[in-house]
Amino acid sequence: MVVIDQYWQCAQVTNKLCGISAEWIYCQMRHETQNFSNWGATFAHNLAGIKQFKAQPDWFGGDAQSPEGDNYQVFEDDSAFAIYYAHYLSLYREDGIFEAQNLTDFARALRHGGYYGNMPGMNDEESIQNYADGLTNAYEECFA
Numbered sequence: 001m002v003v004i005d006q007y008w009q010c011a012q013v014t015n016k017l018c019g020i021s022a023e024w025i026y027c028q029m030r031h032e033t034q035n036f037s038n039w040g041a042t043f044a045h046n047l048a049g050i051k052q053f054k055a056q057p058d059w060f061g062g063d064a065q066s067p068e069g070d071n072y073q074v075f076e077d078d079s080a081f082a083i084y085y086a087h088y089l090s091l092y093r094e095d096g097i098f099e100a101q102n103l104t105d106f107a108r109a110l111r112h113g114g115y116y117g118n119m120p121g122m123n124d125e126e127s128i129q130n131y132a133d134g135l136t137n138a139y140e141e142c143f144a
Contacts, residue, residue: 003142007036010047010082017086020097024106025085027138031131045075048085103139107132 008026015022032049033041040046044064052064052071064072075081089097095113100106110116111128118127 004036006078007041007047010078010085013079013082014086014089017083018089020089020100020106023139023143024100024103024135025089026142027103027135028106030138030142031134040072043074044072045078045081046072047078047081048088050081050085050088103135104128104132107135 003026007029008022011022011026011029014020014025029041029047030036033047036042036047040049050073052073064074075084092109092113092115095109097106097109097113100109108128111124111131116127116131118124119130122130
């Protein structure tokens, strides 16, 4: 298993609070952060591309603008993100996130709830498969 302990611990905290597989959460965080290398992971403690929902922390003086023109939320630390993310994922209850049997079902629930949109030139099913493929690649590299 090739995982980064710091982020695996975050996935485990989120799992304990919401019940979704820690492996799936880790794979999603890895997918969303380009293997934990993007600005969200390295500076903002935002491991899932969460858009801004409250004022940024006092210490943050930078630009957190997303490609869509929104702002990404900056978290105080990875633990604060993990706790928030457990509650955030619970918002997808009606979209079937807790009934997901595999990573494609997980990706479908997130898409149905609006977590991510369609990729340019792709319809819903193609976008779901594209996202699921990213999650599956992360799973195979980390847990297979």
